[in-house]
Amino acid sequence: MATQNTSAGAEFSNILIEHTTDIVSSYLANNSLGANEVSSLIKSVYASLESLGVPEDEPRPVPAVPIRSSVRREFIVCLEDGKKMKMLKRHLMTEHGLTPDEYRGRWELPSDYPMVPPDYAAKRRDLAKKIGLGRKSGQKRGQRKKTENGD
Known part of the structure; x- marks a missing residue:
């Protein structure tokens, strides 16, 4: 998968690196490898995770009517x-x-x-x-609140 310049691509790449680190660390805790084998293990794990791909967005729903x-x-x-x-x-x-x-x-x-x-x-x-909903109590239907200038 090519490196993407979008924030989603960068985020996915960071997640791959984190998971690769976790997997390789766990493997090395239980197995001993030479220095040259560690780099190939890292590349192999990263490539395997990368091949899984980015989860696709949910398809946009289609309305029952326009x-x-x-x-x-x-x-x-x-x-x-x-x-x-x-x-x-x-x-x-x-x-x-x-x-x-x-x-x-x-x-x-x-x-x-x-x-x-x-x-x-x-x-x-x-x-x-x-x-009569929306009227203040004491105010009768059809009456408006009087203003100070008498209007």
């Missing part, structure tokens, strides 16, 4: 399994063991990628306003 078409007005499609959902957060945790942030990271989605469809979010927002 990312662009995963958010619809009335539902959201899970990219993991293609199921149509009203609320994706619970499904992700129970079925796939993922938090919304892990899901977004796995699929390289923006941080504002929704976990509920737009129509459902609007419906819940209207319901919350209707029952």
